[in-house]
Amino acid sequence: MKIIISNTSKEPIYEQIIKQIKELVLKGELQEGDSLPSIRQLAKDLQISVITTKRAYEELEKDGFIVSVVGKGSFIASQNKELLKERRLKIIEEKLIEIIEESKIIDLSKDELIEMVLILYGDDVI
Amino acid sequence: MTNVVEFKRVTKSFKNFSLKDVSFSIKKGYVTGFIGANGAGKSTTIKLLMNLLRKESGEITIFGLDQDKHNQAIKERIGFVYDENCFYETLSIRELRKIIAPMYQNWNDDIFYKYIDQFQLPEKQVIKSFSKGMKMKMAISFAISHDPEFIIMDEPTSGLDPVFRREILELLHDIMLDEQKTIFFSTHITTDLDRIADYITYIHGGRILFSKERDELLSEYGIVKGSTDLLDSDIEKEFVSIRKTNVGFEALTSDVKKSKEIFGHEVLIEKPTLDDIMYYTNKGELTCTH
Numbered sequence: 001m002k003i004i005i006s007n008t009s010k011e012p013i014y015e016q017i018i019k020q021i022k023e024l025v026l027k028g029e030l031q032e033g034d035s036l037p038s039i040r041q042l043a044k045d046l047q048i049s050v051i052t053t054k055r056a057y058e059e060l061e062k063d064g065f066i067v068s069v070v071g072k073g074s075f076i077a078s079q080n081k082e083l084l085k086e087r088r089l090k091i092i093e094e095k096l097i098e099i100i101e102e103s104k105i106i107d108l109s110k111d112e113l114i115e116m117v118l119i120l121y122g123d124d125v126i
Numbered sequence: 127m128t129n130v131v132e133f134k135r136v137t138k139s140f141k142n143f144s145l146k147d148v149s150f151s152i153k154k155g156y157v158t159g160f161i162g163a164n165g166a167g168k169s170t171t172i173k174l175l176m177n178l179l180r181k182e183s184g185e186i187t188i189f190g191l192d193q194d195k196h197n198q199a200i201k202e203r204i205g206f207v208y209d210e211n212c213f214y215e216t217l218s219i220r221e222l223r224k225i226i227a228p229m230y231q232n233w234n235d236d237i238f239y240k241y242i243d244q245f246q247l248p249e250k251q252v253i254k255s256f257s258k259g260m261k262m263k264m265a266i267s268f269a270i271s272h273d274p275e276f277i278i279m280d281e282p283t284s285g286l287d288p289v290f291r292r293e294i295l296e297l298l299h300d301i302m303l304d305e306q307k308t309i310f311f312s313t314h315i316t317t318d319l320d321r322i323a324d325y326i327t328y329i330h331g332g333r334i335l336f337s338k339e340r341d342e343l344l345s346e347y348g349i350v351k352g353s354t355d356l357l358d359s360d361i362e363k364e365f366v367s368i369r370k371t372n373v374g375f376e377a378l379t380s381d382v383k384k385s386k387e388i389f390g391h392e393v394l395i396e397k398p399t400l401d402d403i404m405y406y407t408n409k410g411e412l413t414c415t416h
Binding site: 007055 | 156339
């Protein structure tokens with residue numbers, strides 16, 4: 001598992017950990033049942049306080065990304081594929097809205113935008 | 127969450143200085159950093175904790191036991207590192223081990239020699255010839271070889287170079303892999319605490335100003351920077367203290383959210399460091415009392 005913490009970032013360290021573990025799950029690099037380093041091991045490896053990693057794991061557990069078993073450690077939870085897909089669709093939707101707004105600023109028409117997408121997507125224009 | 131230590135309204139007076147009504151606790155399984163300016167009462171508090179000074183009133187419990195009634199049993203479970211060398215300088219590590227090891231029931235030579243090896247300390251050389259860093263490493267090796275649950279350190283990193291400090295922090299992280307262990311250490315090198323402390327206890331003028339989670343502390347406090355025309359006497363009251371100059375002001379707030387509501391985008395709000403919190407709190411106290 002690869003996690004890189006920035007000490008100069010405005011984003012709190014526990015949020016950086018959460019974000020990166022979530023990304024690893026969404027990308028499929030971490031899969032159901034994979035074990036995570038213990039809270040204390042991760043704190044030592046990242047040279048941060050125990051309470052910070054503890055908080056990150058607690059939030060991940062709350063969001064259903066990991067499960068913690070007393071005495072055994074933390075594992076990647078089984079992910080609801082539909083739900084994950086839905087979440088990613090939502091992200092795409094948000095980005096599209098942004099693109100549409102950008103397009104309106106320079107008076108790009110709907111057809112022109114669609115054409116651009118089709119070209120970039122790599123399929124022949126039908 | 128259980129507390130390893132509880133101070134309840136502890137008082138101790140000297141001629142020119144007193145600890146007033148000190149209450150705080152140390153959480154089990156975590157690292158608590160103990161900060162405060164020189165002369166704020168850090169060493170006095172630690173001496174009271176170690177039962178090296180008599181308190182005048184109040185109560186101190188360690189592992190849930192009364193300090194005075196169970197002194198011996200408590201000491202067996204504590205590892206103590208003092209800021210000055212308190213070992214016989216003319217002896218070697220080998221000779222000191224013969225004196226110190228029998229004092230603890232749980233002394234473990236495997237642990238001891240593991241650290242002596244790891245720190246590359248010469249066993250037969252007299253301690254007098256050691257550098258400050260070597261002495262500190264030796265003191266730590268002696269303090270943790272009876273596998274104590276609770277480690278108290280008075281300024282363990284002061285006067286050490288960054289390489290030594292990192293090594294010691296690495297060692298503390300190693301100890302904290304065991305969730306039964308608790309560390310309490312005083313320091314004024316607050317950047318050391320960024321790497322390890324879970325809780326921060328701040329003592330100022332013999333009183334505990336706060337004792338809370340470090341992350342929480344740093345998210346509640348903020349440094350506010352802006353133009354001096356934004357200030358008036360009411361707004362100034364919102365801050366712990368303010369530093370005004372010809373080019374603007376810089377102030378510490380203990381309530382970042384409120385400052386954001388008051389000023390919006392007119393000011394720059396930054397995350398404080400522990401040094402900022404110490405500096406502005408100190409400054410605030412001075413202006414209040416004079």
